[in-house]
Amino acid sequence: MGENGIGKSTLLRTLSKVQKPLSGTIFIHQKNIEKITEKALSKQVSLVLTARLPESQLTVYELIALGRQPYTNWIDKLSPVDIEKIATAIRQTEIEHLINNRFYELSDGQLQRVLIARALAQDTEMIILDEPTAHLDMHQTLKIFSLLKKLVATTQKTIIISSHEVNLAIQLADEIILLTPNTLLTGTPKKLMETNAFDTLFPKELVNFNKTLQQFVIIKS
Amino acid sequence: MEKTKYTKQFLILSVLLIILFFLNISFGSVSIPFKAIFNSIFGGNITKESWETIVIHFRVPKAIIAVLVGSGLSICGLLMQTLFKNPLAGPFVLGISSGASLGVALLILGSSLFGGFFLTNTVSNWSLPMAASFGAILVLSAVITAANKVRNTMSILIIGLMFGSLTAAVISVLTYFSEATQIQQYLFWSFGSLGNLSWSEITVFAIIYSIGLIGTLFVIKPLNSFLLGEDYAKSLGINVKRSRHIILLITSILTGVITAFSGPIAFIGLAVPHIARMLFSSSNHKILLPAVAIIGALVLLICDSIAQLPTSEFTLPINAITSLFGAPIVIWLLVRKKKIFV
Structure with missing residues (x-):
């Protein structure tokens, strides 16, 4: 998850080798994805x-x-x-x-x-x-x-x-990767909530993460 | 499931093809009874020897060429439309036709400009196809070199079109400096022609055509995956870049040899894939490829039969007929069906 333009699609396209990594390497079962042929990868x-x-x-x-x-x-x-x-x-x-x-x-x-x-x-x-x-x-x-x-x-x-679908993801996902401009946070939804990770997802002026409701709410001025 | 569904269509089309093949042979400026035609092909008794010569050396070769050219151009059209995901693409979008035209223009029109560079002013049977192939290969390799530098298939399409404009401009300049007789000679080539090919030329034609055709069998799988877009194709383990190159190569070989021998024949390559998709309402290349080949052969046989104007002494330019009769049919089909597909 992450705001528009943060690079979610880019990350997924890189993971699936549709596009080349901007930096770094990807491993599937300890094997560098660059070394896996397209044919073999298509079975994984x-x-x-x-x-x-x-x-x-x-x-x-x-x-x-x-x-x-x-x-x-x-x-x-x-x-x-x-x-x-x-x-x-x-x-x-x-x-x-x-x-x-x-x-x-x-x-x-x-x-x-x-x-x-x-x-x-x-x-x-x-x-x-x-x-x-x-x-x-x-x-x-x-x-x-x-x-x-x-x-x-x-x-x-x-x-x-x-x-x-932040609210749905929090309820259903086993693990969430949060992409923010500066860092990348991962963990179970529960753990991320405990560490107030969701507060970093959007600018604070408009929306706020409500821990008791377990969802984002609009701040009414 | 898919086979039984389309058997009927294929059967009807094949029978039509055979009928039209013989009908095409029976048309011409000299009227020959059908029985004599049958006998001269299958070796029976013929009352007049000249009939046999006409049938064996003129009409049968022409009908065979019509089948090869019609199916070949249509297959190229299908390949290009799927590759570029563009229903307007045809075999000539890559600048192949303009390249061939440039070659022929240089040979015919350029002979006055460059004088001694070409040994004679007379154009022999083989020099035209040679010049056309040379021009086609030249422009095409320029297009492919440029295409290698861009990732986007749409850019390749535009680059092809640009090369087309460039060569057309060069031809205009050549025409401007040429004499009327040479312009006329060039114009006649650009009308397209299925006739006047000897059996040895047909053999060369057929061999190159078969190589291209066998090649297309190997790209059926990538072509089908391209229907989902290149990203999906890649995730299905298809080597997109290599497949694209093979498809471009096959198209250039087929279109190159066809243009070399029969001139730039318009319309067929663009329209036949659409007709096939409508008749079979499928996008699966396993069905479309044979369908397009048969329909392409059929359409060109029909066009050639019309061009002969039964019992008339004149033969109209085949290029005019394909567009004159074909374009309205396609417009009608599209208006009726309203939706077009790649």
């Missing part, structure tokens, strides 16, 4: 990005099936294992009724579930999501967050998200 880390997909006529099923590309042969033929993994991903995200639709017909909330299903089909230990609820209303936001929470519990995957 999958992505859900905020940017709109280019317009095309892909069906939901085809879109999810693209998640199997790291495993398919040169002509991209789906094996029985691939088909099984895709079916599991569809089941886990509860989008069975959508699979024959074109993806442009979906609502933002449905599309987000489909993109998560695609990442699940990629069968990686780690899923990185950049602001998965950016375009969603409160109900859809809650649905996505509870889906992610459920996935962490049932699949034992590491799910890293960037989000502006």
Whole structure:
């Protein structure tokens, strides 16, 4: 978490090797990410990005099936294992009724579930999501967050998200990384609250973190 | 699931292709009965020897070229549209056509300027394709060198267009200093032509075409991943930079050889991918690639048959026909469907 422009997306894009690090090195299982081939990394880390997909006529099923590309042969033929993994991903995200639709017909909330299903089909230990609820209303936001929470519990995957939903993150996240202009604070939501870390998140004039309510409140002048 | 869904369309298109191939052969300034055409191809008895010569040495080569050029340009169009995520992209956006035009312009128009540099003023069968290929490779390597310095695919598109303008300007200057007969000769090349190719030229054409076609099979997977954008493609383990280079290379080989032998044929490469997407309502390249190839061949065979104007002595320039009949069809399709896709 962090304010706009602090570098959340940059951090996630760097972690997933979509862009080169500005400085420093990243290790996955003690292995330098620069030394891991794109092919090998694609079996360890999958992505859900905020940017709109280019317009095309892909069906939901085809879109999810693209998640199997790291495993398919040169002509991209789906094996029985691939088909099984895709079916599991569809089941886990509860989008069975959508699979024959074109993806442009979906609502933002449905599309987000489909993109998560695609990442699940990629069968990686780690899923990185950049602001998965950016375009969603409160109900859809809650649905996505509870889906992610459920996935962490049932699949034992590491799910890293960037989000502006501070209040939800405090309730649901196992661990929070706070990006502030000067430092980086990490810990469980509880620990961060105890150390008053959330006070550093936004300028103090307008919002304030209320410990008893466990959320940010607007300061009324 | 996906195979059975599209079998019907593919079957109909293939049958249409075969019918049109033979229909195309039966059209021409000399009217030849269909039976004689069939016999001359499959080695039966022919009443007139001249018929056999016309069919074997003129009409069949032309129909084959139409199939190769139509499918080749359409495949290039599809590759470019997916790579650039731009429905307006076509095989010629990279400056390939302008490069080829520059080569031909230098050969035909430049001969008066540079005098002795070119040995003769007469343009032989092989010098045109050579000049066109040379020009295409020259401009294309300039574009690719520039493209290597930019990361953004959209910039490559614009760089290609800029090189196109540059070469067009050079050609204008050349034209200004040229004589009427040479300008006319250049103009005729730019009309495009499917005919007048010998069997040996067709063999060369077909070999290079096949190399390009085999190459496209290997980029189906990256192409499909590009449908999600380059970031996703990368996260799916696709080597984006290498795939982009292979796609550019295939397009230049195919477009280069096509332009070299038949001139810059407009419209097909841009429009056929759209027609294919509408007929198949799919963006999956495993379906689109064969669809685009068949439809491209079909469209050019139809255009060439129209250009022949059955039983007339005249042959209209193929470039005019492709645009004249094709553009309204695409406009109509788009207005009806309202939504276009990459």
